[in-house]
Amino acid sequence: MTKTWWKESVVYQIYPRSFQDSNGDGIGDIPGIISRLDYLQTLGVDVIWLCPVYQSPNDDNGYDISDYQSIMSDFGTISDWEKLLEGLHSRGMKLIMDLVVNHSSDEHAWFVESRKSKDNPYRDYYIWRDGKDGKEPNNWSSFFSGSAWKKDEATGQYFLHLFSSKQPDLNWDNEKVRREVYDMMTWWLDKGVDGFRMDVINLISKVQQLPDAAGEGKYNFGGDYFMNGPRIHEFMQEMNREVLSKYDIMTVGETPGVTPEEAALYVGEDRGELNMVFQFELMDIDSGNGKWDVCPWKLTDFKRIMSKWQTGLAGKGWNSLYLNNHDQPRMVSRFGNDGIYRKESAKMLATLLHTLQGTPYIYQGEELGMTNVKFGSIEEYQDIETHNMYKEFVEAGHPVEQIMNSIYIKGRDNARTPMQWDATANGGFTSGTPWLQVNPNFTVINAEEALNDPDSVFHYYRKLIEFRKRNEIVVYGDFKELLEQDERIYAYTRTLGEQRLLVVLNFFADETVFALPDSVRYGSAERVFGNYELSPGFDLNELKLRPYEAQVFTLV
Incomplete structure (x- = not known):
């Protein structure tokens, strides 16, 4: 490393x-x-x-x-x-x-030209197709509800938009598009920017035949044909070769749907693509049939996902560590306790994020x-995804109270x-x-x-x-999880040479007891960080943990 x-x-x-x-x-x-x-x-x-x-x-x-x-x-x-x-x-x-750069606005000069005629020089900057049997070219759904296609009356063809209909997808199979993007990136880097976070970057390569997606609905998720698509690593290596490798910068790709094995292809130190990716596996932990179907999450599942990414990229690539962002609910409300133990749980979750590798x-x-x-009505919300979902769910007969509860828990405006x-x-x-x-x-x-x-x-x-x-x-120590089956405590060690850290986190409001496994041998332990004070006579074989307690020890 x-x-x-x-x-x-x-x-x-x-x-x-x-x-x-x-x-x-x-x-x-x-x-x-x-x-x-x-x-x-x-x-x-x-x-x-x-x-x-x-x-x-x-x-x-x-x-x-x-x-x-x-x-x-x-x-x-x-x-x-x-x-x-x-x-x-x-x-x-x-x-x-x-x-x-998966998509632009429909008001971008490229798209304004592209939609003028089928033979416009910019037509192929976007993904245009004829309809099929009087309907859309395929049955893909948009991430923001409804069809991923919109008919443009000027030419009678449809354009692809995986997100809003005002966000047409760029055609990365067109070399001119890639050159335009690389020139734009170079312009910003020459102005002194220190890197890029790349929005849904693993969606830029689509299967050219654009086949229908499996599913029972009118519109179905077509991710098999555009997530980590056929030319994605070719495109990322070209971007690195043409632009990124020429600067001392940081790059992180937003990559929904990647596994640790796929992520290693994006961030492998010998691959010449990106420094790290954002994975979404943890962000789906409380989703049942889609984002808005809110289900309870279990700590064993939370730990399995976090630890899988720690070990899955170990020695291969680098992790990003996050529990919320502009598209996700607030982490203290989702994974902690935003009431009586707000401060304690916020500190515990912070301890987790800042003591893992990544x-x-x-x-x-x-x-x-x-x-x-919790706003009182849908009118007080601003997010397009939330409004589209609300309209769709109301039309499908879901109770408004149930819809609003999903928005309170999962809506993007929570972060905004x-x-x-x-x-x-x-x-x-x-x-x-x-x-x-x-x-x-x-x-x-x-x-x-x-x-x-x-x-x-x-x-x-x-x-x-x-x-x-x-x-x-x-930063650089190896990670090893302890007590994998414990439903209350997340504990792990970090090891670098002769140094060892032990991290112990109580994820709940109930008191519980931590007992260090026999496999972890040590001569002495010193508490070096935590969100509660510890008495000098603590015992790692019977450590009573208070609500949302976080403690970090050095083991010698």
């Missing part, structure tokens, strides 16, 4: 629309982010991942890009972006940008223990409520009307309160990040 800066870094994800508004229009912006750089420096993070700030009609909150080389006016100007980059670099931090990703507000939100800076109006996010309501608990949970409380979630994160930086074993 080679040592690199991006393995030793901690990444902080900013969703710019919700981070900090500087001009009172209710929308977070780049000058707002600049005003909070000292806060991020105090936290101790190394890399900022900035969600899309490019020109966009905003059908899917910026993931529908109409110009890859200009900044959306809501967020500021290219000059503001340059000041942000300079502000980060001067503080010793780096910036990675979102790269969204690069930890913090999503804005996570370091404050921000929680999910504005950052809670202080107890003033709108949590200090804006002096105007926020684009999405602030979570009403901002008066209790906010950055000002956290900075003033030495026992806050924020200060625990700060110390964890310091701990990881000071102890190479946390």
